[in-house]
Amino acid sequence: MKNKAYFILILLFFSLGGLVSFVSSTNADKCTGDNEYGVGLTSLGTFKLIKDYRISLKADPKAPPSESFMVSLKSGLKYRFLPINNSENKKKMIMSVYLNQQKGMILGTSYNKAASKHYPSFDINCKTTGTFYIFFEFEGGEKGCGVGMFAVEN
Amino acid sequence: MNRKMTNIFAALLLVSFGLTSCGGDSKNSVEDQLNNLDQSDVKVSKDAIDQLIQSFPSPIETSIIIKKAGNDFSSELLIPTKKLDRFVSSYDKAMAMGAFGGDMGYINIYEKSFVAIDYLAAIRLLSVDLEIDRFFNFEDMIRMAKSSSNIDSLQQMSTESFNNMEKYLREKGRDELSVLIVFGTWLEGAYIVSYIANDNLSVEMKNRVAEQKESVEKINNILVSASKDKYFANLARQLKPLLELYNKVKIEKIMREPEMTEVNGELVFIDKSETIIHAEGNIVQELINETIKLRNQLMK
Numbered sequence: 001m002k003n004k005a006y007f008i009l010i011l012l013f014f015s016l017g018g019l020v021s022f023v024s025s026t027n028a029d030k031c032t033g034d035n036e037y038g039v040g041l042t043s044l045g046t047f048k049l050i051k052d053y054r055i056s057l058k059a060d061p062k063a064p065p066s067e068s069f070m071v072s073l074k075s076g077l078k079y080r081f082l083p084i085n086n087s088e089n090k091k092k093m094i095m096s097v098y099l100n101q102q103k104g105m106i107l108g109t110s111y112n113k114a115a116s117k118h119y120p121s122f123d124i125n126c127k128t129t130g131t132f133y134i135f136f137e138f139e140g141g142e143k144g145c146g147v148g149m150f151a152v153e154n
Numbered sequence: 155m156n157r158k159m160t161n162i163f164a165a166l167l168l169v170s171f172g173l174t175s176c177g178g179d180s181k182n183s184v185e186d187q188l189n190n191l192d193q194s195d196v197k198v199s200k201d202a203i204d205q206l207i208q209s210f211p212s213p214i215e216t217s218i219i220i221k222k223a224g225n226d227f228s229s230e231l232l233i234p235t236k237k238l239d240r241f242v243s244s245y246d247k248a249m250a251m252g253a254f255g256g257d258m259g260y261i262n263i264y265e266k267s268f269v270a271i272d273y274l275a276a277i278r279l280l281s282v283d284l285e286i287d288r289f290f291n292f293e294d295m296i297r298m299a300k301s302s303s304n305i306d307s308l309q310q311m312s313t314e315s316f317n318n319m320e321k322y323l324r325e326k327g328r329d330e331l332s333v334l335i336v337f338g339t340w341l342e343g344a345y346i347v348s349y350i351a352n353d354n355l356s357v358e359m360k361n362r363v364a365e366q367k368e369s370v371e372k373i374n375n376i377l378v379s380a381s382k383d384k385y386f387a388n389l390a391r392q393l394k395p396l397l398e399l400y401n402k403v404k405i406e407k408i409m410r411e412p413e414m415t416e417v418n419g420e421l422v423f424i425d426k427s428e429t430i431i432h433a434e435g436n437i438v439q440e441l442i443n444e445t446i447k448l449r450n451q452l453m454k
């Protein structure tokens with residue numbers, strides 16, 4: 001009787017684990033970023049693509065999920081940053097550029113927090129050559145996925 | 155029994171949470187690691203090296219700067235595409251591939267698609283030897299180069315191919331090739347800037363030469379961290395004279411909050427920061443000479 005109960009408990013645990021894993025893998029399959037990448041390319045206009053970032057952030061009970069990348073900007077150039085959301089995102093992706101990894105000073109962002117307004121892209125007229133940080137996060141610390149694009153004006 | 159079962163369930167839950175939370179952001183210390191890269195006793199994570207590799211400026215940016223400064227296209231400064239057998243080892247080939255990629259950026263920005271065909275052919279041969287040719291659709295790219303109306307598509311396809319290849323190499327743990335491709339691309343870009351500045355030493359071009367300081371320091375840090383390999387140790391040794399010259403250049407940055415404005419519905423941030431470059435005496439000319447020398451040593 002005891003053994004049977006343990007067996008059922010363990011079976012239940014692994015079944016739940018399997019279900020969770022299946023659900024997350026199905027979502028991951030839906031979010032390769034390829035569709036978002038295609039949408040982004042059509043929005044570049046006269047800007048030339050430099051790099052794309054495939055973003056997939058999972059909910060984290062401890063801290064709002066975010067991902068950052070080092071990026072080099074050159075003075076005298078105009079850069080465009082485009083966050084492209086997956087259609088299933090509950091909240092929109094925010095793309096921001098900061099002075100350093102501690103978010104010391106913001107150099108540009110796709111989200112105006114004061115006005116609660118998201119922009120489809122933002123440009124930076126760069127005057128300082130250096131290495132900065134691109135951050136990706138979702139409004140309200142939500143999970144989600146999408147593609148970030150970084151381009152330069154020709 | 156109930157208590158025992160509860161304990162087991164709690165243990166399983168703990169294991170479960172442990173498994174799901176191990177994908178946390180490991181990048182928190184990347185900046186610290188990068189800042190300490192010059193200390194030989196600091197172990198640098200793969201993540202830190204990945205970040206460094208990704209942070210190098212693209213050849214497109216360097217070429218746009220040169221074009222904006224009013225410089226004409228010059229095919230003389232490009233790497234010769236003949237006698238590719240001078241690049242013997244896979245390391246030589248990776249570095250050459252990066253350099254040819256740098257030239258492609260320059261060719262594309264000046265829309266000289268007729269020159270691109272030879273460069274695509276060279277990249278094709280090197281990529282076959284390195285077994286990374288699947289990232290390039292050479293048939294389509296050569297077709298686009300032959301038709302000058304498709305130059306935008308060629309530019310985009312070149313960027314995508316190099317980005318995908320670089321991503322693949324990093325994911326597969328072939329960082330050494332990735333580093334050398336980045337090094338080759340950077341060196342070719344620095345050479346193009348130096349070559350042009352040698353003929354036209356305007357304030358703009360002087361500053362462009364001097365601002366390579368950060369890239370030289372970064373590439374040196376990567377080479378030093380990989381210097382257990384003789385090839386990388388040798389490259390670090392060859393780079394040292396240039397690094398020592400750049401040590402004499404001081405770059406002062408005054409960071410200020412940007413101004414945010416909307417122009418025709420587009421959100422624009424205007425950088426209000428300032429960069430002051432201190433390069434006394436003949437130092438910029440020495441930097442130009444040393445950069446040209448290094449590139450010709452490694453690529454010609």
